[in-house]
Amino acid sequence: MSGVGAAQEDRVTLTVTIVDQNGDALSDVDVYATWDDGAGGPVNETTRANGQVLLDVPEGADVRIHLDDDEYIRNSPYLVADATTRSVEVPVSQSASATLTVRDTEGARVENARVQLYRSGQFVTDQRTNADGVVETPLVEAGEYRVVTTKDGFFRNSTRIAVTGETEATTTLEEGSALVTVTVTDDHFEDPRPIRNASVTVPSVGTVQTLSDGEATISVPVNSDYTLEVTKAGYGTSSQPLRVRESDTAVDVAIQRTPRIDLVPANERVVVGETVRIEATDEYGDPVANATVTQGGAEVGTTDASGVATVPVDSGGNVTFTATKGDLSATATVQGIDPDATDTPAETTTTATTEPPTDTETPTDGVLPIGESGPGFTPVTVVVALALFAVLALRRR
Structure with missing residues (x-):
């Protein structure tokens, strides 16, 4: 019995009067109460002739009073905070x-x-x-x-x-649109630099290109939400929410170049047994320090703070080096020159020289041997005659 008494002591009575817009009490209106955000209750009652109901609810509870009626209604429940025994007037409307x-x-x-x-x-x-x-x-x-x-x-x-x-x-x-101005910059630099020819895309609307100042303007339907996308070859892609209301708006988007390593040798041809200086730089041309350099799978060096490593060339032909740091790598190839494997010099060819005959007798057939002097003809005379003949031939042309 003591438990029942304690439960009764924890209850309080709300005297609720339901009135219309004019303050008149309303009878035969179904009312119910809930508490603990709807977890408690309901307590159901119907108003008497005086428009009142008595609702027993937990003491200190935040109680909400609802109507369940075809003629009268409340747009939201009436709240009785920190319930105690008291009278409450609840206005309702048709x-x-x-x-x-x-x-x-x-x-x-x-x-x-x-x-x-x-x-x-x-x-x-x-x-x-x-x-x-x-x-x-x-x-x-x-x-x-x-x-x-x-x-x-x-x-x-x-x-x-x-x-x-x-x-x-x-x-x-009424349909309408607003202008969205997008400014695209590379924030790798202390003073972000504008990016030209970046593509600015608003899905289902279109794509525009940035100008030299990094700006692009696009007309977008009002009161719409989009995902703005900015792309450019060699750069990372940026996607961000774009909320357009009923006035022109501006958006700043920062992107950076796609991470990479470039590897460049100081010489393209290196004598076998010598070393070559190679330099590793990132996507901005800055040195890549502590990159591991390998050749044929074997480690041959590490780049210093300046991105430089000096590595040996141990074989002839194409020798490829790879610089790796994290998930990034790059290669460079030099040609190893072996001085002991050069081409064999061509053999020297000796041309035989025919000595002019010493016999001064005239041949029996009357033909002078080459090199011999006939009457009025000498080797010099023959050369001069041939030269004159060539000049005359050119003039006739």
Whole structure:
């Protein structure tokens, strides 16, 4: 029995009076109470002739009083905070509903437009138009409402309507766009540098290229949310949310070059047994220190703070070096020259010289041997004659 008594002591009674817009008490109205965010209750009662109900609730609880009635309604439960035994007056209104049609400026019905109702600054409903551009509200308190209608690509419409009984109303949405200026820079540098010819993409809208100042401007439908993407060959891709409302806006996007290593030898041809200086730099031309240099799978050096390593060339032909740091690597090839494997010099060819005959007798056939002097002809005379003949031939041409 003591347990039952303790439970009774933890309860308090709320005397609740239900009144209409004019303050008149209402009888035969079904009322129920909940607490602990709906986990407790309900306690169900019907108002008597004086418009009152008695509700036993936990002491100190935050109690919400609801109506379950066809004629009267509250847009939100009435809150009794930190319940104690007391009297509470709960105002209610006659129930009403609205059928709202949304059209564009050309009269076409707008599907999937968002329609929100507010009364006295308090949110009431949030719905979407159907395929016919229509929203039918649930039962709400009769009275004046602010109706806010929105849809991607349209300007926001805010208007006021009086909802009584079964009200019908139409709202109009106007399409529009806003300019978005995107500035793309490379923030690797202390003073970020503008990037030219970067591609700025707004999905379902289009792609534009940045100019020399790193800026690109694109017209985007108002009241829309997008994912802005910026790309450029040799650079990382940037994706970020873009929220466009009803005025022009500006967005700054920073990207950097794609990480890489470049490896360059000081000489392309190196004598076998000598060394070659190779230099490793990153995507910005800055030295890559502590990169491991290998040749044929064997480690042959490590780059210093200047990105330089001096490595041996131990064989002839193409010798390839690889510099690796983290997930990045690069290669460079030099030609090893072996001085002991050069081509064999060509053999010297001796040309025999025919001595002129010493016999001074004239041949029996009357033909002078070459090198011999005939009457009026000498080797010099023959050469001169041939030269003159060549000159005359050129003149005749």
